[in-house]
Amino acid sequence: MSYLDKAALKVVGTRPIRPDGVDKVIGRASFGADHTMPGMLWGKVKRSPHAHARIKSINIDKALKVPGVHAIVTSADFPNIANEEAFVGEGPMNFRDLSRNCMARDKALYDGHAVAAVAATTQAAAEEAVELIEVDYEVLPHVIDVEAAMASDAPVLHDDMFTQGVDPKPSKPSNVAKKITFAKGDIAKGFAEAEVVIERKYTTQPVHQAYIEPHACVVAIAPDGQATIWSSSQGQFMVRAYCAKLLAIDIANIRAVPAEIGGGFGGKTLVYLEPVALALSKKSGRPVKLVMSREDVFRGTGPAAGGVIEVKLGAKKSGRIVAAELVLKYQAGAFAGSPVGPGCMCAFAMYDLDNVHITGYDVVSNRPKVAAYRAPGAPNSSFGVESCIDELARELNIDPLAIREMNGAREGTKTPYGPTLVNVGYLQTVEAARNHPNYSIPLGPNQGRGVASGFWFNIGGESSAAVHINEDGTASVVEGNPDIGGSRASMAMMAAEVLGIPYDRVRPVVGDTASIGFTFLTGGSRVTFATGMAVTQAAEKVVEQLKSRAATIWDISPEAVEWKDGKAFPAGANAGSFEPLSLADIAIKSGRTGGPISAEVSINAQGAGPGFATHICDVEVDRETGHVKILRYTAVQDVGRAIHPSYVEGQMQGGVTQGIGWALNEEYIYDKDGRLENPGFLDYRVPVASDLPMIDTVMVEVPNPRHPFGARGVGEVPIVPPMAAVANAIADAVGARMRDLPMSPPKLSAVLDEQDPPRLAAE
């Protein structure tokens, strides 16, 4: 069924309080580190102090003698996984690499790489034992920067890495794991027709997802081999699958229980601790708890990729872009697998262009393996493209929204990566931005305004959900996705809408892997779309059962019953004359009419519908310090149909906030030996509340016809435009074009010094 008639909806589109809200506000919610078990041991991971080193030997004799130590594991305690790639998490995952990222084998590839782990009765004993583990390293030359890693004389991380995607296959290994290319039209012809050509180079830094809750888990494996994992992750089924693969355990012997999650943003779509805790539990015979410190999180877990973005645009003087060329060099960290593919595909997806050529390089270096982060790959390439389009617009003296309207993607636009766009709302976001009062507020001295747009595909995928009718007429909803952004509320709302009962009569829970069918992880902005579709279908099946039960009570045909506002009615005079039966009336008699009323639906949801956004940023630049103050920020986004508008707005505001952090301050700082110097929030500067104004949101609603309520994913695309929007605003404010992130006070100050030498003289 379709519920696209917004006026007819009673629950969807309202803003009720989330079911997990009270627990989280009063501190009662149970996160990964909160779980404990009788007889539980404390685990501690020993990490490499070197950016690149061969592990010659590991001596655990002294560590084993520490009182209370029950087990120590190294790579020798893990199966040596073959080079095998599969799409299980949030991208193609090489299980050999995943195993070696959890526990280094042969070589440590970055500062913070796990090399051993201890389980002991106390945290103090575990920490003491970790210090006594003796690792004999042969320190090797290292490389941190992406272009340095691509150089022919760079230290090579993997002897068996030969660049894929080039013909003929290279004869020598290198740090370039893959080269990919997308092409549309005739790029040379396009540039030949151009009246203006602009070519620029931009750089972004790897940034951490900066979730507040560090990774944590408790793992217990019984003597019969049955394991239970309690952990904070973006997918209990992902945890189960990865652990089964890495430890060679049958999936049926692992039950993964999702804890509440204190943020993930993509960073918890893979495992770090769970396989290690599993190995320790197996070896010790006791439950084992592992909790990362903040330093562990920064040194040992995946940031988003940084990279180099080279953009060349050719245009007519009218502003029409006739050629667009892009080269992306993305950091993958220590193992292959940067999001350079989606970076390539998203870069020009907002535009209707005839001639495009895009090349991407996936490059390894001695940094932690990158992990997904909202719209992985898109923010980097969009920073370059959206900055360059702004530079083009300024050169041609064209309004930045006008140049986007002129070149904007619309229904039927053929994207540079191939598909023809359908059900797109990009130009609606540009129009809404133009009409927003914030686009015409006058600006003062050193103040500027920038705009930028962004795109993300959104995905569907496999989801399961169950709806159970309780005997008092309330309903329980079980979903298979950890609730990160308020999905429990959205699931309950969709179920309530279909059942025709109030929101507070529906209780949603997140099931463990034994309680609900397989569900792909929470990521890719898929949950409200895909799992919401499963919930809706399960609720519809329940409604059919309710109609059938009413028919049994009335002794008429089920076809003669209709369901409206949570009650069964005879469908017309011919059906007979009966008083309506409420859901509670039917539920109380369910035992007599056929047993419990429930339905579980498992689907592979398709047709997620693309997400587009256009942002406006106003800044004020302090010319003395280089500090950038965000005066106003307006995020306009096609959200399809907002199920819970507050949580959609929250996703938009959260994405913008993280994008502003990426733009202005966040970066990893390494010393000359490749050691991370700022593994904590004191030195790694994320935005705090006092840094930002309230972020204005505008939800453009172009319903997605594939979803019963018209929903699209909303959590990814809001992080795509901010970096360019801020850079464009800074350029507007002070005429300084910042092409290297972060645009921190020292960097901007240096640019202003060059631009404005008298300021130095005055000082």
Next chain:
Amino acid sequence: MPHVVMTGIAVRRLTGGVTEFDVEADTVRRLISELDRRYPGLGQQIDESMAVAIDGEIFQDAYLQPLKPDSEIVLIPKIGGG
């Protein structure tokens, strides 16, 4: 019959450089089978790492999805997210 386009250059090596072709198929499963018959290895490549955009909508792991005689099929890398 459905028209297939491949934009990623790497996968074109499996087709000997051919980037566009027509395929007689009425479901994604049959499309993949036929592509693998013509270009051995391409079917496995699609199964493991590619999504299929049908008339602009992206489908992942959707063997049952029907194709229309005039469908535009574009093979693209699978999409994840954060």
